[in-house]
Amino acid sequence: MSDFDVVVIGGGIAGVSVAYELSGTHRVAVVEAEAHLAFHSTGRSAAMFIPNYGYGPARPLTVASYRFFADPPEGLADGPLLSPRGVLWVARPDQVSSLGEIARAGEATGSRVFELSAEEAREKVPVLRLEVTGGAVWEPDPQDLDVAAIHQAYVRGLRANGGTVLTSSPVRSLARRGDGWRVEAGDATLTCRIVVNAAGAWGDVVASLAGLEPVGLQPMRRTAFMVAGDPAWATWPMVVHAAHEYYFKPDGPQILCSPADETPSEPRDARPDPLDVALAIERINEATTLDIRSVRSEWAGLRTFAPDRNLVVGPDPAEPAFFWSVGQGGTGIQAAPATAELLAAMVRGDSVPSHIEETGLDLEELSPARPALGRSRLASR
Ligand SMILES: Cc1cc2nc3c(=O)[nH]c(=O)nc-3n(C[C@H](O)[C@H](O)[C@H](O)COP(=O)(O)OP(=O)(O)OC[C@H]3O[C@@H](n4cnc5c(N)ncnc54)[C@H](O)[C@@H]3O)c2cc1C
Structure with missing residues (x-):
């Protein structure tokens, strides 16, 4: 039994980026079902950064992500993460x-x-x-992204901050225990205060393990x-x-x-x-x-x-210790840095980082509680 502040479910770009962002202030574990991180969507992209692409909030989040790609934190990357393409x-x-x-x-x-x-x-x-x-x-x-180097940069930063990465560890149960969670993942049992659902295509499956209503992915x-x-x-x-x-x-x-x-x-x-x-x-x-x-x-x-094609980022309205980061569609790499920074701020209870706020991002468009997701139980609350 291992105790963490935050357990992030999913070791694609969405999971490792938010895990890194939280690892400076929280004890964080990433649990990944596959033997290798980035095995699914993250390892199969066209590796492009195109601000003029994607739905609704993905665009301002992409614009706000540029600074991480262009100038990643010291020690995370060995070379450039962007290269010219057009x-x-x-x-x-x-x-x-x-x-x-x-x-x-x-x-x-x-x-x-x-x-x-x-x-x-x-x-x-x-x-x-x-x-x-x-x-x-x-x-x-628009530029080419070095996706493997970006993903590796986040993993490197997470590990340097003392974070834990468990592979071959599919989450099979998520149960409320006191003011936190008990997470059974592969052979491991973890306890934590907060769960982040970054399970990509499996986002609704993971929510159902916690007894939460799906968002319709x-x-x-x-x-x-x-x-x-x-x-x-x-x-x-x-x-x-x-x-x-x-x-x-x-x-x-x-x-x-x-x-x-x-x-x-x-x-x-x-x-x-x-x-x-x-x-x-x-x-x-x-x-x-x-x-x-x-x-x-x-x-x-x-x-x-998601049904309206916008990302789903933020706390579940029925369960505030369960955070979503799903519905990345075709922009999950290019929008990952700012999405992770935003979600980490939400978990910490901080205000929206200024470089994200400057883009005019509308948080309602990302909310797991927005009416467009048609979550019946939530609508009646
Ligand atoms: C052909 C193609 C081209 C693309 N081109 C671009 C592009 O040019 N630019 C761009 O920005 N985006 C692009 N994308 C989109 C981008 O790849 C995705 O948006 C992004 O990779 C999604 O990342 P993720 O971390 O949410 O999902 P994933 O990388 O799929 O990660 C989710 C992880 O969760 C794990 N998981 C699921 N269930 C569990 C469980 N119960 N327990 C533990 N782990 C679990 C999975 O094994 C998986 O590893 C493209 C996608 C495709 C397919």
Whole structure:
């Protein structure tokens, strides 16, 4: 039996980031079901930082996360966590109206945006087919994230502060004991005052272990794969179809591709469907002269959304010693630092950190008690 102030359930980016943020002031343990941390969504992303992407509060949280990526605390990272990439949003001739919306949304997020002709877009990515490119929006600010280094930085900081990490420890029971919790995880039994639910696609499953009402999480499978590239293409931006039919970006000597699919799934170890890979190849070959014929590696991961697609961050209204950090969707890496800083402030009872407040973030939009989650028992309280 081990006693902690806080037990964080889930060793993906959401779990390790908030565990680190709390470890300076609290005795913290992270419990992870798998033998390796970051085995699920966190290890399967496209590794992008795009402020002009994501729903509602994910955008200000992404903007507020920049300072951690650009200047992480001393001793956490061995090298840069960001590197230049940029995003080129492209549309077919019949879809150019959507480019204006993307440009306006980018400006609202504070990003630099430039509307380009098809010819100008092809100067940036010479494989684009002019006849099917109606125009583009160029954003120079998005960057590549070194996700493994970011995750490792948090684990390193957590351990340096005396935090505990337990792998192969699925939480199977969560019971109220006095003014705290008794957590059974794998072979271990832990006691703590506060539980943080950072279980990704399994967030509602973990809540049900504590007897709490789910928030209605829906995991969505997304497919990605690598094809042969060319080191000479390494400086191309990421190309994202304006209606989210595909994206691709250089990744060293390879190209990372996706059909930008969203297929509802149970919480599970997601696997790619060959049809989704084939669809992406067809769409990218139609839009470019890449002439993709074979795939080097493929994978899938889950992007998990609440019903209104906003993150769910904060204390459960029925159980204030149970904090949620779920529903990260497709922005869980890029928004992780500020989300963790915010949640740690909530756990400590501190005010919202000033660099997050400055973004105009509306805490109600994140609340586990918000009406959009339709939690019946809570609505009657
Ligand atoms: C193809 C793809 C591309 C993406 N691209 C980007 C991108 O470019 N930028 C970006 O910011 N985001 C991107 N995302 C989204 C991002 O990967 C997720 O939002 C993020 O990883 C979610 O992190 P998490 O910690 O919440 O979840 P996870 O990484 O899934 O971690 C949750 C952990 O909880 C553990 N767990 C569950 N139940 C229990 C239990 N009972 N006991 C103990 N542990 C438990 C799981 O084993 C898991 O390790 C992408 C996702 C995909 C799939």
